[in-house]
Amino acid sequence: MSSKTPTDVTAADEPHQEISGLLEQMGAAPAPTFHSLSPEGAREMINAMFPTPEEPEPVAETMDLSIGDDGIPIRVYVPEGEGPYPTLLYLHGGGWVVGDIDLYDATCRAITNEADCMVVSVGYRLAPEYEFPTPLEDCYTAAEWVFDTADAMQIDTDNVAIGGDSAGGNLATAVTLLARERDGPTFDHQVLLYPVTDHEFDTTSYEENAEGYLLTKADMEWFWDHYLRDDLDAMSPYASPLKAERLEGLPSATVATCGFDPLCDEGAAYAARLEDAGVDVTHHHYDDAIHGIAQMLVEPMDLTRGRDLIDDVATDLQRVFD
Template sequence: MSTPTDTTPAQPTWDPDVAAIIARSSRSGSLRAVGVEGARRALESIERPAGPQMQSVRDATVDGPHGPIPLRLYRPPAAPPENAPALVWFHGGGMIMGSLHSFDRLARDIADATGAVVCNVDYRLAPEHRYPVANDEAYAALHWLTDNATDQGVDPARIGVGGDSAGGSLATATALRSRDENGPAIAQQVLFYPGLERRTDRPSMREFGDSPFLTAEDIDWMKNLYLGDDPATDDSYGVPALTDSLAGLPPAILAVGYGDPLRDAVEAYGDRLRAAGVPTAQLRYPGMGHGFAMQAPSVARARAAISEVGALVAARFR
């Protein structure tokens, strides 16, 4: 006699701090239900404790292919006044939300953990600005910091790219484009749970596609707002998982939570990087969902993850 099989999707055992966030959350359903403006208001309204103190925080505006691009440069206490390592950083938000304000805390955390100057890029958002606008602005920001490294107290040989979620996708695409166009040499890529593909039928997507932090419906909606509705028009910069070859890319660090629906796509990309001969560190954090780096103020394991990634980044820069 066969035993009935339970086909109920698995649920992660959330870290206690993450479980407390879920218990306090008033969110129900997908972001699509509140719309673009509602999602933006919700993100910008979150109050976060002040982040680590910096030597300096300076705003700049640079010329870009679609107009001026606001940047914010964070110099942490550990960074020397000259020839400091740097990360050109792209914030998350599904390509439709996020700002220098809402990602200020994360930028400070990354700068403090890595000892690198963080150049946070306030790229234009969809649906007002669809692909390839944000990708173009990400690449332009890399060029600007490389071209102006000495003036910014940055070592041009130690500039990396990084980002979280949608920003991780932009960082990945920027590394691909710089390789393909013989652009600036990138020292490393630092990717927190990057969104590298449209929704694909992977086990983590089936298991956690209705998670409290990111749903499958969210992914479809936000990807369509930036890339358009027709996957046949996608290319390897808008959807980095489509790229044929990953050879010749800079060393990579990929961090993802066990309960993230993007987990399997992130780890598959990491496997491809290693197979292509790219030095790659892959870190999976138990009890964590999508967006955990933004939860660092209240989640001890998220703070530990940022510290761990930061130590790897610092070692690579050395």
């Protein structure tokens, strides 16, 4: 089920049957938790969890590039047809600690084809080697690159969106806040998939989904501890966008939340704050889904709810780009 009411974030009686089956399989052969591992161990574990398909979903073209003074890797996915192309700058999830361009390849390919747009995926530097705000500044550099190289890359600057999932959603919100304050890149839309929006752990969804649905409360505390330098960072709106004093003037937004996700309530709260600030918001709530479904597009975890989310995102992007 997907609803578009920003306040409707209740969970279903139980997860979707495919998700329940996946959780049962994982429970039969339990893996270590993120918070029990070193960052290096967590990266190895998540790479093993999400297999690389033998034949990736085809797109017209892909380009692996390096940008900025620090050599930030990006991968550009080009759709069929002729440019200039509407474009989505995509920032991957992984709690700022794990994840990379390769891990989100299937997600970006699916969005490219379903939304018929170019996707620029950013391999920002990870914590704890690079703490806040370095990953954010890497993403801001990528945002500037999209506009600075628009002619050469065949990017339609009248139709550029920014988005990401989980920690990537957090970074996307923060880039839009930075761009507003710095009079920087102007985005037409933001796509926030079950985003991290606040350094707090006291919501109902944190209490009800603390364990048992892949992402746990203890995991999120571990991720935050690696990302932030100190407690003062946690109060910054560029780390906790829900703490921003004002959200007026930000791009229209697609916000997705999942019923069995510790982050559900803070995502819904951010959607409501945006709407209160006069921002046009479409909120998709998947009451029977768990955190991470946008990434679960490759067998053996090619989930219906993951495909539903990609379809909804593509529909919203096409509406904006039209």
